[in-house]
Amino acid sequence: MNASSTTKAVVLLIICTFFWGSCFPIGKHALNEVHALTLVFWRFTIAAVCLALYILVMGAERFALTIRQWIWVVAVSAVGVGGLNLGLFTGLEHTAATNGSLIMALSPLMTALIACVAMRSLPTLPQCFSLVVSLSGVLMVITNGHLETLLTMDINQGDKMIFSGMLAWSFYTYCSQNISRWMPVIPYTLVGMLSGATVIGLMCLATPEVHPFAELVSSSAIGMTEVVYIGVFGTVAGYLLWLNGVRELGSPTAALFFNFVPVFAVLTAYMMGQAVTQLQLIGIAIVILGLLLPRLPVFRKATQAV
16 A cells, blocks of 8 residues: 555545534534434435446446345344434534534444444454543533433433434344345445435325425525535435445544544534533543544554554
C-alpha cells in the first residue's frame, strides 16, 4: 500500500465520520418539522433509490441465495437497520444529539462482546477495560453526573431508546460478518434499506398522526434539505466511504476513526446553536480514551506495516 492511497483512505474516513456525526444534531433539528417515523422512512427511501442507481450504473456481482438465507438476510436487516434508526431518531426527540453520538460510540465494543457471547468465550482484559472506561463516560453524561439517577434507573427515555438502537446495530454488525460471505456488500445494504423502508412504512400506516409525504412537502426548504442530507450523505455516501477505508486500511485500523463521530457531532451541534455542556465534553474524552487505548497496539502494528 503506497502513501498516497493511505492518505486518501484516511481523509475519506474522516469525511465519513463527519457525515455520521453531523447527522445527530441535523436529525434532531429536522425533528422540529417532521415526525421521527417520517424522517426514518425518507432516510431509507432516499438511500435505497441512490443505492439502486449506483448498482444500475456500476453493476454488481452475481449471487444466489436459498429461501432460508433470504429470510435471514431480510430479518437481520429489518431488526438491525430498522431498529437502529427507529431507536436513534425517536430517541433524539427526547435527548441531546451529543448524548446520542456518545451512546452510539459504544457500538464497536458492544459488537465484540456479542461475538464473545455467541462464541461462548470470555472477553479479553483489554475489552473489559475498554467497556468499563467507555461506559463510565456515557453513564456520566446521561445521568448528568448524579449517581442516584443510575441507582433509581431514572434515565432519560431518549437515551434508553438510542441505547436499544445501538444494541440492534451491534447485532446487525455481528450477523453481517457471516452474511457478507453469501452476497456482496452493496446489494446487502440495499436489502437493508428496502427492509427498513418497508417496516417503517407499515408503522407509518398504523400511526394516524404520521403522514410522510405531506410532512415532507409542507416542511421548509431547510427541513427538506436536512432530510435529504441524512439520506444521501449520512447513509449512502458515509457507508461507501467507510467501505473504502476498511478495504484500504483494514477493519481494526478503520474502526479507530469511529471515535471521531461524537467529536463531529459536538462540533456540528455547537455550530447549529445546540447546547453543549462541559460534562458532555468530558464524557466524550473518557469514551474516546476507553475505546482508543486497547486498540493502540493494533494501530501501531498497522502503521509499521504500511
